[in-house]
Amino acid sequence: MGLGIAIAVNGQPDAELIQASALEVSETMDKATTFSIRYDIDISEGDIPILIDNRLDVGSELSIMIPVDDTTHCLVKGPVHGHNIHLQHGGGGSWVEIKGSDTSIIMDRLTQSAVWSDVHDSDAVQSILSNYGYTADVQNTNALHETNKHTLIQRESDLGFIRRLSRRNGFNFWITSNENGDETAHFKRPELSGNAEAELVINLEDPNLDSIDIEWDVEHPTSMEGIQLDLNTKDDMDVAVNQTPQDILGNDGLSSITGDTRSVHLSAPADDVGDLQARGEGAIIEADWFIKASCQTTLENLGSLVRAHTIIELQGAGSRYSGNYYVSGVRHIINASEHRMEIELIRNGWGG
Missing domain, CATH: 4.10.220 (Light-harvesting Protein)
Incomplete structure (x- = not known):
């Protein structure tokens, strides 16, 4: 039984590579999306072919896609940057995990030295993103760094610089890709006014959660x-x-x-x-964000794919804790039996 996914190598679908035994994709707010694909190992003519397969080697770009409700979603697109290998004598029980991240990791490879003058933070970000071929989804910022005042100094990688500007402005920065491989780089504040993408239900009819953990801490500046x-x-x-x-x-x-x-x-x-x-x-x-919650469900039970940086509604958690939450992270764990989603939620209010 397959995993119900599709994998493309450098933009080309590959029917062989979908024969993985397990897959994980981790989306986390303000971090690169990472992936891990596990394959069983076979020994052939005294060698282990999968360990030297160019499709899974250094720099190969993989896209992991999953169809949900007649729509194909790209969970992640990015380069392979490592292997975890377990070998058993004789081959049986041996496996390799292919490790990779989204393409933002490429922006972190070189330290840059630049002086940005007479620009807003968003202008600098737009300029950098254009060098990487992304479609830019960039929210404008107000601060102007003038030559006769303080110019904007970059002494770090492009990714480190953008993340610094993102945090300074209360923004998030992340990369998404569609099924065609077209990538968008998002640099903006969380969008909290939209409709929920899905409903998490507990303690009500037709639940899709077995449990949820919620914590709060109000010792934060207001x-x-x-x-x-x-x-x-x-x-x-x-x-x-x-x-x-x-x-x-x-x-x-x-x-x-x-x-x-x-x-x-x-x-x-x-x-x-x-x-x-x-x-x-x-x-x-x-x-x-003074409320945090964590839970898990499956794609089959929920009927929707949960993604980071979206809104999701929690139902059945009482009047204080039911309502909309911002998804700060999702760990997709896919094997032959299920697609499990471990979900991290944050909230800046309660009631309603």
Whole structure:
């Protein structure tokens, strides 16, 4: 029995490679999507052919796709960068795991030295992404790095630089691919106002969860104060972020739940009010996620494929914890019997 997947090598479907014994794909917020494909090992004429197969060797680009409801979804596309090998004497019970990541790993291979002047953060990101052939899904940023103030300095890989700018602005950065291999690089804040992609159900009729673990911690800042000196005009730049800039998943956000002020002072250097505001909002967005949940289900039980950076609804968890959550991670574990999804959720509110 097959895994119900399709695998393409350098853009070309390969019918042999779908004969894997197991497959894992891990999507995690602010990290590259990784994959692992396990194959049983056969010994032939004194050698082990799969260990020297060019299709699974250094730099080979694999795409892993799965059909769901007449739509083919690409779970990941990217290069092979490692093998885990287990050999048993005589061959029986031997296996190899093919390890790889999405193509963002290519952006992390070279350290760059660049000075970005008279640009916004989003302009720099757009320029970098154009060098890698991605379709850019980039949200505009406000901070302008002018030559006569502080230019934007890059002394790291392109991926490290983009992730730094992403965190500074309260954004996420991730790569997606469609079934044709066309890739989109996303650089933007979480989209929390859309409809849920699926419903997780527990304690109600027709459940698709056996269990879910939920935890919360409200010891997070809910506001930011920032005071800087404009080095050109010598005027004070005074910025305050008194509430989260993103939509609340629930009736009550963190600040209304705590009922008090929990502030943090932003001391990072900034050129203008826009830069200081963006950094402050980024800090509050990062602190905003005070609820975490984890659960698992199968594709058969849920009837939908869960992806990171989407909204999913939890039902049957009581009035406080039922509602929409943001998917911060999914681990797809696929074998001959099932496609299991281990799901990580975050939320910045409760009720409703």
